[in-house]
Amino acid sequence: MKYVAQAYTGLLYVIAALAAATLIWLMISVILSVLMRNLGLQPFAWLFTSAQYGILYMTMLGAPWLVREKGHVHIELVTAALPRTIRQVVSRLVAMACVIVCLILAWKGVELLLTNIERRDFDVRPYYYPRWLLTFVFPLSFGLMAIEFARFVFERELMHSGEAGIHE
């Protein structure tokens, strides 16, 4: 069990690191293509396409890590106004709702992925790029996000501080 937890945390951070690397790649790809163009060469079309796909990869691969970091912005209005005990209940219920949303999207993501593989779907840009190479990030990302939100349902720490916005 301990190893499963470690492997899970490892996966979460590895894909977040991939998201960070993608951000750097955005910079590099733009600079390379501008340099090529201005040297009178024609920039590789994949530099451009990789940046477009990079946005999706970056967002989805990094999103679970951001749940752990409590980086997804929320508005503390009701939760801040509530007494402590009730706030705890509401906070856990909201986290539970987030789990459900992510699970639904993860499940539909699996279906979409399987459909893309079965239909041999392509994303049509300068290249024909297999669609499943894009859609596999949905079940992965929403699945891990569901787990991360579940921690705010069952573990000690709450998603809502109640403090920052206590007088709102």
Next chain:
Amino acid sequence: MEWYEALFLLLGTIVFLMAIGMPVSIAFLAANIIGAWIFMGGERGIGQLLNNGLGSLTKYALVPIPLFLLMGEIFFHTGLGGRMFNAIDRLLGRLPGRLSYVTVLGGTAFSTLSGSSMGSTALLGSLMVPEMNSRGYKKYMSIGPILGTGGLAIIIPPSALAVLLATLAQIDVAGLLIAGVIPGLILAALYIAMIWLQTKIDPTAAPAYDVEPMSFGTKIKLLMTEVVPMVGVMVVIVVLMINGIVTPSEAAAFGAFGVLILAAVYGRLTWDALRKSVTGALRVTLMAYLIVFGSATFSQLLAFSGASRGLIGWATSFDLAPLAMLLAMFAVLLLLGMFMEQISIMLLTVPIFFPLAQTLGFDPIWFGLIMLLALEISFTTPPFGLLLFVMKGVAPPDTTMREIYISAMPFILCSLFLVGLLIAFPGIALWLPSLN
């Protein structure tokens, strides 16, 4: 289902979920699941939702924002930004609220190069808010001006959004771009007046600390070593853009790269600073883009279900005087703007609003500019303006949404005042284009 029922259901769901504290992005996704279920034929609609999200998140227009963020974060974490603002602080002497003015001037200059409100807010927010906070400025003195100038990006040319609007509405592209120059400058001036007013009302909002007097030689040295190189990076980017060497979307990459080089030259580029910069830029990008994922698909649901089209049709169905009609269209744009993404709003409203504007006898360029202003204002309008969330991401962790809302208000008033001016004196917009 009638359009108003669909509208009420979709907007009601999102307002409720956000109010009980669900993360904004997840609230959008939850409303999307419900909406897709109802309007896109049940379970299979949710798969379509993911497909739509994929389409919204693989756009080149989204590339500059993380890079502008990275640029701002590197400025901040390597201490280059701090040095520059220290120097500006000392050079400007005792003027109260001087860094707020710097924000407006810098923001206006930056808007001339960036066509992206989000990119502009991201850069200035990550650069200025922490600096000004550490110097004892009240938060609204930094957050407000940045939200204000972020919106300038789409009025002052170059502006990708203005070009798109002109193309969709089949009006003169160059005319609309040029029409934005004077109103943009007036708006910047209004912002400066607003800051002056704010420092008069509450002198403690901006610290009035003393600065030791300096000789002219020291001033020049300070200017050359601490300010010119940093501003130089921006100037180089502007020059590259003007010469067509880079596009506005590409400029951000060179900005980030330029600051990296500068930090290396100054010997401030540590692994720690680099790691913090990338992490910081990533955090805000992820937060904002998951919201984009949710809100772009939410926009599509509003359109697909007929809710937004119904609203537009209803609001324009009354036989009103031209001015009242204009206000009705303005109100629709503001309302849609709270929930929808700007390009979708244009696609929806242009085919209806422009012919209508023509029958009402409005000048199309003038009307186009009013429309851009409405879109810009709605971007910072509480509770859901996207720039507000970007700001929440880059501001110090103890900043509340309420503080951000309050900071935005005075600057929204400035924009509304400008709209009033444009209605009273259309020449403000139309004089420059008429010279051609």
Next chain:
Amino acid sequence: EDTVTAVHAFPETLIYTKSFLSFVDKVNEAGKGVVQIEVRGGPEAIGMFQQPDAVRDGIVDMVYTPGSFYGGALPEKDAMVTSNLTAVETRANGGTALMDQIHQEKMGLKYLGWFDSGVCYNLWTRDAPEFDADGNLNVDGLKLRGNAVYNAFFSNYLNAQVIDLPTGEVYSALQRGVVDATGWTQIGLIDLKWNEFLNYRIEPCFFSTDLGVIVNNDKWNSLSPEAQKILQNVAIQHEKDSVEALRAKRDEDFAALEAAGMQVVDLEGDARVNYLAAARETTWERMKTLMSESPQGDGNYDTLISLYYDPAADR
């Protein structure tokens, strides 16, 4: 009364969308009490590239889109892209019927009609085009904007690396000199205002538009025979009407462009023949390769080519 929901790939103000909307009006007029098309919007309702999947999955019943937007699933659409005929001829010779059959087999879609055909693409440049000793177009140093339709031709034959920009960004890219050449259909340059920067049109034109109406098969089969008949007949009529309307529009656009100083540069002799042949053959090659990779194989390849391409029409 049957109701068919529909979306279109391009913004409402684009000429091709207007053509589709006039088809919708004709159906709704002829179909009173029998069948009505309810347009839900354009790319603001469902993303451009997501529309083919949406109609396949029954989210929406009908989509008006270029076949190239679902070319991954149906490479046979390249027969339309490389066609030198119009929908009127391919309707008569059975080409459209075969296209419909392939749509049904591969995607579960009814192919109702090929609209706005007979319009081809030109290469438009800012500066006077350069030619090599044999009169072939020289693309070195051209900053060429690409698009899914003609990328194979540009990159495989012309050996160009394309800069893939969305239509909305091309204007400012031209203004700043990021690109200085683009492919575009014969019509529409003025609406996009790109003629402010582009000064040369290179002839001959190549390819054909491949815009068509696709309908979810289950929905199609659920319609009353009367409704089916109205939809099909109006579509066949619109195939014909749209060819004529767009030809008139093309002549009008060309005249306006030339009056404003657009110059026409012709490729000649072998260079012209090779240029056209390359556009066709690189695309056919892509089509055959992708077809042979699919479970249904490339059995229809030769038939499709013979129905959509008439060598005699090229002279």
